[in-house]
Amino acid sequence: MTVYDTLIRGGTLVDGTGAPRRRADLAIQAGRIAALGELDGHRASETLDARGLVVAPGFIDVHTHDDRAVLETPAMPAKVSQGVTTVVTGNCGVSLAPLLGEPPPPLNLLGGRDWYRFESFAQYLDAFNAAPAAVNIAPLVGHSTLRVAHMDELQRPATTGEISSMCRSLEDALDAGAIGFSTGLAYPTASAASADEVVAIAGLLAARGGIYTTHMRDEGDHLLESVAETLETGRRAGVPVVISHHKACGRRNWGRLAESLSLIANAQGPVAFDVYPYTASSTVLLASFLDQAEKVLVTWSEPHPECAGAVLQEIAAAWDCGLEETAARLQPAGAIYFQMDEGDLQSALRYPGAMIGSDGLPHDVHPHPRLWGTFPRILGHYCRELGLFSLEEAVHRMSGRPARVFGLRERGSLAVGHHADITVFDPQAVIDLATFEQPTLAAAGIHSVLTNGWCVWRAGEATGARPGQVLDRAAGNGPA
Numbered sequence: 170m171t172v173y174d175t176l177i178r179g180g181t182l183v184d185g186t187g188a189p190r191r192r193a194d195l196a197i198q199a200g201r202i203a204a205l206g207e208l209d210g211h212r213a214s215e216t217l218d219a220r221g222l223v224v225a226p227g228f229i230d231v232h233t234h235d236d237r238a239v240l241e242t243p244a245m246p247a248k249v250s251q252g253v254t255t256v257v258t259g260n261c262g263v264s265l266a267p268l269l270g271e272p273p274p275p276l277n278l279l280g281g282r283d284w285y286r287f288e289s290f291a292q293y294l295d296a297f298n299a300a301p302a303a304v305n306i307a308p309l310v311g312h313s314t315l316r317v318a319h320m321d322e323l324q325r326p327a328t329t330g331e332i333s334s335m336c337r338s339l340e341d342a343l344d345a346g347a348i349g350f351s352t353g354l355a356y357p358t359a360s361a362a363s364a365d366e367v368v369a370i371a372g373l374l375a376a377r378g379g380i381y382t383t384h385m386r387d388e389g390d391h392l393l394e395s396v397a398e399t400l401e402t403g404r405r406a407g408v409p410v411v412i413s414h415h416k417a418c419g420r421r422n423w424g425r426l427a428e429s430l431s432l433i434a435n436a437q438g439p440v441a442f443d444v445y446p447y448t449a450s451s452t453v454l455l456a457s458f459l460d461q462a463e464k465v466l467v468t469w470s471e472p473h474p475e476c477a478g479a480v481l482q483e484i485a486a487a488w489d490c491g492l493e494e495t496a497a498r499l500q501p502a503g504a505i506y507f508q509m510d511e512g513d514l515q516s517a518l519r520y521p522g523a524m525i526g527s528d529g530l531p532h533d534v535h536p537h538p539r540l541w542g543t544f545p546r547i548l549g550h551y552c553r554e555l556g557l558f559s560l561e562e563a564v565h566r567m568s569g570r571p572a573r574v575f576g577l578r579e580r581g582s583l584a585v586g587h588h589a590d591i592t593v594f595d596p597q598a599v600i601d602l603a604t605f606e607q608p609t610l611a612a613a614g615i616h617s618v619l620t621n622g623w624c625v626w627r628a629g630e631a632t633g634a635r636p637g638q639v640l641d642r643a644a645g646n647g648p649a
């Protein structure tokens with residue numbers, strides 16, 4: 170008889186591979202899964218009764234802006250309350266390092282000058298390792314961050330010299346432990362970058378086994394051209410590509426996701442995408458994003474903090490001025506844009522290789538509910554209530570699949586020897602509670618969450634344990 174650190178007894182295992190659920194106990198020793206199966210005769214320092222509950226891998230949030238949150242609020246309640254144990258940071262071209270100084274939008278999603286204090290990526294990772302969070306991080310380096318660090322003027326493509334400087338920075342970051350590179354080509358900090366610039370920088374990843382993720386140049390009228398550009402960039406650079414928060418924006422483009430999904434299905438190289446389960450997007454408030462939205466909700470405003478949570482159209486009416494002028498007066502600011510179609514969203518979610526990423530914005534005063542609701546909403550609303558996919562498939566999209574695409578070794582599925590990142594939830598009760606009106610409510614039905622064998626969420630509260638690690642990427646992985 171072995172005495173384990175922790176025994177999770179009587180649960181139903183949904184192991185993250187997509188395989189059918191089965192009854193099994195799970196034992197943890199030294200941060201790893203030590204045994205699976207009937208473990209009746211065994212004892213442990215701690216026992217968790219999982220009768221009636223599902224035991225699944227901890228979820229991997231593949232699209233986050235948690236670069237600063239993991240340092241500032243290391244208990245990470247917004248994420249561990251959803252069963253998330255790993256976050257991929259640095260998405261959309263925005264990473265907290267390597268950059269010193271005052272960041273322009275959208276880099277200010279992560280904060281102002283006070284937070285851009287890491288001259289090198291190694292310094293950022295040192296800060297995390299010195300004071301880890303409740304979750305693991307798999308960090309990306311942002312293209313816009315590199316542009317701001319190395320260019321004096323952003324409204325043009327980078328010169329050969331600037332590209333070399335960005336490449337050197339990216340190499341340093343990869344040496345320090347970054348898993349890849351992200352772009353946000355829709356944003357003013359990067360929209361003038363040519364495809365050649367991106368290929369030149371992303372090309373570095375090929376020899377290093379890195380991954381490339383992109384908030385594409387256009388998700389509205391030119392969605393299909395953007396998908397084509399993305400696939401071409403991946404092919405030319407010789408790297409696996411992840412399309413971020415895949416969607417079709419603007420009523421006149423609704424229904425077009427079917428076309429972009431078929432481009433993806435027929436792509437030659439390795440490509441995958443992530444999606445969040447809502448029909449509203451959120452980022453900084455930008456005048457150029459206004460025309461496609463049916464309604465805009467302000468999430469924060471530096472000069473007008475009282476406007477957080479208010480509808481832009483109503484503020485404009487009260488101030489008796491146009492939408493663009495209102496947006497200008499609110500700057501710097503953030504917003505939620507209601508601009509997608511439920512049918513498109515469901516076809517993205519249903520797509521066999523879809524991954525789930527919250528794209529939550531942890532520093533917004535009145536954030537998009539995806540920050541607190543994404544993963545339980547997949548399990549409760551889209552799986553249980555609407556039956557879009559089986560529970561096994563839902564869990565796979567949030568664990569096994571992203572672990573494979575991002576090359577996160579021995580994570581994302583429950584097997585002996587794997588790291589003990591585990592979520593225990595009630596399949597009948599799990600549901601998101603965060604709404605556009607009340608966006609920071611923790612979900613229901615997430616029973617216990619363990620990162621590297623340590624309990625980080627229990628009985629509706631973050632435990633304060635901070636066992637998170639910086640994860641590296643196993644080369645040779647990617648979307649198959």
Ligand code: ZN
Pocket residue numbers: 260261353384413414
């Ligand atoms: Zn984005």
Ligand code: CU
Pocket residue numbers: 232233234260261384413528
């Ligand atoms: Cu994002």
